Amino acid sequence: MRKPAILGGKPVRKTFLPFAKPFIGEEEKKAVMEVLESGWISLGPKNREFEEKLANYLKVRHVIVVNSCTAGLFLSLKLLEVKPGDEVIIPTYTFCASANVVEHLGAKPVFVDVEPNTMLIDTEKIEEAITDKTKAIMPVHFAGQPADLDKILRIAKEYQIDVVEDAAHAIGAEFDGKKIGNFGLTTSFSFYAIKNMTTGDGGAIATNNDEVAERLRILRLHGMDKDAWKRYSAKGSWFYDVLDAGYKMNLTDIQAALGIVQLSRLETFIKRRRKLAKYYIELLGELDFIELPIEKPKRKHVFHLFTIFLKEDKLRINRDKFIEALRAENIGTSVHFIPVHTFTYYRIKYGYKPGDFPVAWEYYNREISLPLFNGMKECEVEDVAKAMEKIGEWYKR
Ligand SMILES: *Cc1c(COP(=O)(O)O)cnc(C)c1O
Secondary structure (H helix, E strand, O other): OOOOHHHOOOOOOOOOEOOOOOOOOHHHHHHHHHHHHHOOOOOOHHHHHHHHHHHHHHOOOEEEEEOOHHHHHHHHHHHOOOOOOOEEEEEOOOOHHHHHHHHHOOOEEEEEOEOOOOOOEOHHHOHHHOOOOEEEEOOEOHHHOOOOHHHHHHHHHHHOOEEEEEOOOOOOOEEOOEEOOOOOOEEEEEOOOOOOOOOOOOEEEEEOOHHHHHHHHHHHEOOEOOOHHHHHOOOOOOOOOEOOOOOEOOOOHHHHHHHHHHHHHHHHHHHHHHHHHHHHHHHHOOOOOEEOOOOOOOEEOOOOOEEEEEOHHHEOOOHHHHHHHHHHOOEOOEOOOOOHHHOHHHHHHHOOOHHHOHHHHHHHOOEEEEOOOOOOOHHHHHHHHHHHHHHHHHOEO
């Protein structure tokens, strides 16, 4: 048996393999330089072009680009006039932003537990969380796999509440053969640095509702009825009206130009991620101390994350120690997610205990997100698998 690097053995890799990193090619650099030299760097023609291309790709009527997915989720709830006293249903297994935006509006995030393994909102538990104050359900397409939108839309219709999707992980993912973006009232995507495609920071809201799209455009930029491009370009006029106390949540043309190139690569990125995930499953399939991620029927999973769960009864070390051991082998990892109800702010404000959502809590304690990124090579997946096997062998119970 080979000695783990954490105990002084030779590490599997000489150089550090990060958990994630963006793929930026020459075309992206060229596109950004062109905008910088064009004299128009904030919201303008590249925003329009990016929105049109995203709408075409997603096959939706409207896309409104914003400065983050968080902004997209916030504006979606603002649009629904979510206010103090209202409630929004959210899986606790998500990034804190999903819940924070509800707090920003003075409303209450009502957490729901998730299904084992897929970590998607448990649709059996949604109805018991609905009250007469519930305004919306916010499903999270965890790791790039869509939640059960059939069931969620059916419940939402029955109780007359809206569905606002957190698709930060899931651009290009499909449910029942249709791209995410065509189901709920709005769907927000993230273009944060290490998401499946990036603009550095950025996001987009998709909707098939004309009125919603119009409202979102106004809310995104100060409540103005005209953006700067409509005022300062050759055909523009200086006058504008303010229809609402809106926000400053637009994307710049520098970011949009980067996004246009990234979008042109997205299908290649997704193919690559799916292939790497399949290779992981093949290599790790034999290891009896690992629970591998499951792809559910009717879904196209875009593998933003490759999440595994340790079987603690098979190992003498816990997840935290396993991560340290991987780090010593020069393998970077992460954990997704720390359940939101366990964070100090939410725990104190609402009196939650970790075990209140037992599936989220149990799986969180066993989860490791392995390296997976657009430019990752097969040999790097092999290194991760070797390190996993080596550590698992040594610490076998
Ligand atoms: C990344 C992420 C967000 C936030 O996206 P930003 O673009 O950084 O605002 C929201 N929800 C989930 C599940 C995420 O992973």
